């Protein structure tokens with residue numbers, strides 16, 4: 001089956017605009033837990049970065065421009081950004097996997113910690129010797145250096161299931177509340193998130209998702225859009241059987 005020429009051109013144009021790449025996940029989690037292949041979904045990370053879109057990248061402009069009569073708060077208004085979309089694979093939020101699978105993942109994570117503890121004991125007695133510091137700044141520098149030298153702990157929630165930041169598709173995180181069903185008010189079908197609006201692109205727990213091209217110390221990387229909705233994250237869910245059914249919002 002041949003693709004129409006214009007769809008190939010669109011695909012090429014889309015690819016040239018992708019200038020971010022997520023580092024490979026630290027573990028191929030589907031190789032460890034085959035059952036997770038049934039709980040995977042692609043997400044398109046948008047990787048917004050401050051900037052003004054080029055005129056040629058903007059498609060047909062709607063007239064009149066839809067605008068809400070009032071935005072309410074400054075945190076509801078995004079900073080102009082350029083997007084660098086990229087597809088990643090996500091896995092279902094831990095609390096929504098079956099009990100058996102959740103237990104197996106917890107045991108596997110514990111076994112990883114066990115390996116790290118074993119490594120620590122090989123450092124010798126010096127690593128546990130009490131140290132004294134002339135000033136708080138010295139103490140702070142020493143603990144920061146020790147933290148940087150530690151291998152990052154890998155866990156399912158932070159590194160292997162859901163990508164942080166603005167994204168289309170994928171799964172919803174329920175890290176602040178217990179998972180809640182999001183069903184279509186008209187036909188009762190489960191509604192996946194269409195768009196996730198996030199207050200940050202990366203935090204201490206999700207550093208492994210930081211694009212290779214970016215620097216974690218750059219505020220334009222960590223909070224490029226400047227929005228703060230809900231307690232940091234808003235999702236727009238749509239009905240997969242009929243997009244004209246009313247959408248729903250969830251917050252974390």
Ligand SMILES: [Zn+2]
Pocket residue numbers: 184185186187188189239240241242245
């Ligand atoms: Zn519906």
